[in-house]
Amino acid sequence: MCGRASVEDEIWLTAREAAELTGVSVVTVYSWVNRGHLKVGGLDHRGQRLFRHLDVARAEKATRAKAKRLLALASPSSVTSEQSLPIR
Template sequence: MTGDEDWMTAQEAALFAGVHIQTLRSWVRRGHLEPGGLNAQGRYLFRLGDVARAEAATRSKGMTRASATRSLAIAA
């Protein structure tokens, strides 16, 4: 499977989006990202496309922590 049908755990989704796991959980609480299913352990799974859209929407509102850190590193 590819694109929107690629599944990832919350930890993988956070790494993909370049945000802390708590930020990803905040997106879920606020309704910006919806889990697409559960794995065998009962943990949320997210679709790649959904995570990418949530990250892009957040980026359009301001910098993510990862992009801010990269900007600071470049400036130093």
């Protein structure tokens, strides 16, 4: 992972670097783009998409927070005692 710095000293990452940094797959990074969680900031000299480090962190935080909400909804502790009673 060798992020690139621009004139403004922002750190730019390729999809592979962003995936390595966040512990997800490259497919997940592109999924964030398709869902609007992450914007492509530009292209490198090889035509690879570049993402701002801060934008990658925000996308990761947003999607992980959503995943935690979904897990909380599906957990057994979210089922009330009335819902767990057998129907007769």
